Amino acid sequence: MNRRRFLQLAGAALAADRFAVPAVAADRPAVDVANAPADLHLEIAPLALEIAPGKVVHTVAYNGRVPGPLIRWPEGKPIAVDVTNRSDSPEIVHWHGQWLTSQMDGAMEEGSPMIAAGATLRYAFTPQPAGFRWYHTHTYAGHDLKKGLYSGQFGCFYVEPRENPGAYDQEIFLTLHDWNAYMGGGADASMDAAYDYSTINDRMLGHGDPIRVRAGQRVLFHVLNASATVTHWLALAGHACTVIAADGNAVPRPATMPAVRLAPAERLDILVTMNRPGVWIFGETRSEIRKAGMGIVIEYEGQQGVPRWIEPPETEWDYRRFAMPSASSVTPDERIPLLFESKFEGHGEFDAWTINGKSWPKTDAVTLVTGKRYRLVMTNKSTDDHPVHLHRHTFEVAGLGGKPLSGLRKDVVVVDANTTAEIDFTASHPGPTLFHCHQQTHMDFGFMMLFRYA
Structure with missing residues (x-):
């Protein structure tokens, strides 16, 4: 049985169950999960997303927006999320990077239940560990570039630490995504999908509101690469980026770099000191992808003009820059x-x-x-x-x-x-x-x- 057939059978099995409530995560306190009000509701539904004037992609998204709602939740506090599937296909939500049971994780291969078209399912778990996590669909796409992570089904989930020193003045969440204009084809069969447009959050470069900053501010950017297949290189023109966390976890050795790399599903917490007033582009270093839309404008208070791009120095990405150079003191079993x-x-x-x-x-x-x-x-x-x-x-x-x-x-x-x-x-x-x-x-x-x- 292949993954596609498994998905179809799992969805059919749930079709008759209008409100499915899986078993409660073991770490969640005993509560009446079936009847207690949900803390959050997500609706999976088709969306015509205008990423620039006259440029519309037809996709499926959460709560009528891309990305889905930002979830900020205290570490260790239980959460109940009701998900209603208004699309025409079985769906599932994966809570990426969290420590929870297999049934709540949102991967059918682990035994998490699918959500049939028209059905509602409750996820109940205790968010942990603290840090920048995310949530997204975990369905098969194959050659269909409107399914899976080719769609707009993703969002940021920030598990608030019990103690946060907050050594920054402003906090910004950015999601990177790539789109095929027709959302139904365009795949190079042997290699990869082909894309027409790219966005940060829901807009192409130059077609959304700028991020407004003041000179001297320390801005913390939480950046997620939600692309289905593309690794992205980002730089903030005229500024240096200090990586302080990777995949939501503080790095042992923060490093300052002219550009950063994020593969699909990776997240970086990047601290930038705003020390060069002007109007700048925070975007993809490769010009063809930046011109396809992968960027956002950073505008200093009192500054106007055409956003500037300065090519960053050639950057080699190496995880070693953020790690300790010695072997772990713990020997694997x-x-x-x-x-x-x-x-x-x-x-x-x-x-x-x-x-x-x-x-x-x-x-x-x-x-x-x-x-x-x-x-x-x-x-x-x-x-x-x-x-x-x-x-x-x-x-x-x-x-x-x-x-x-x-x-x-x-x-x-x-x-x-x-x-x-x-x-x-x-x-x-x-x-x-x-x-x-x-x-x-x-x-x-x-x-x-x-x-x-x-």
Whole structure:
């Protein structure tokens, strides 16, 4: 049974259940979840989104907007979210980067229920850990560029820490996304999807309100790459960007850079000191993508004029800049080798992706023992970079290209083409746990596997 057929059957099974309430997360206090008022309601529905005058993409979104509503919620306080599916296909919401049960996680491969067309489902869990998380659809898209993360189904979820020193003057959330104008085709069969437009939040560069700042302010940008397939490079013209957190977790060594890189699903917290009055562009460093819309205007108080772009110096992205240069002091209990390869499937089809020689759903499930620390030793023998994501756990990046490092905690890490990477995690959240590439075409065509707890 492939992923598409699994999705169809799961949706059909729920079609007769107008209000489905899955089991309550184990860490949520005993309450009457079925009858208590929801803290938040999300509605999945079609949307005609005008990203610039005369430029409209027809998509599916949350609550009639892209991105969906920003959720800010205190760490450790339970939340109940009712999701109603007004689209014509089964849907699901994944709470990316959070520690919660498999049934609440929002991945059908782990056993989370689908939401049938016309149905409502409640997610109830205790948001944790603190930091910049997000939520998004986790459905199969295949060749259909209006499904999955090609659509507008994504939003930011900020888990408020119990203590926040707030060493900044303004806080801004930015989401990056790429769009196909017709939202129904345009895929290069063997390689990747092709896009016509790009946006930050819901507008192309020059067609939305600017971000207004004052000289001397320290502005904290929370940036999410919600693209289905594209890695983006960003720079704020005339300014330096200090990365203080990655995937919602404080980095051991904040680093100041002229430009930053975000693969699909990665988040960065970037601190910028506004020390160069003017009107500037915060946008993609590659001109063709910036001209397609990937940018937003930063306007200082009292300043006017045409937004300026200054090409940043060539920047090499290396996770080591944010990590400790020594190996972790904790030795893993077990090493798990994972080999990533692709298979050419012929003209008109995407490549098939394999882990240890097998494609989902025929990949091997690895058994974990609660409390043990595991090291995934990943070897990428393909010519593509892979932003791999481990559900329901935070991992430590333990090695890149055979060189050790420590302290950098993430939930997505890019395994560059023809290189190796190692990550450590403790098996502390029992239940089926999905591991996959967050590039939509790779995930849809085989790049997934499950970890199962003994």
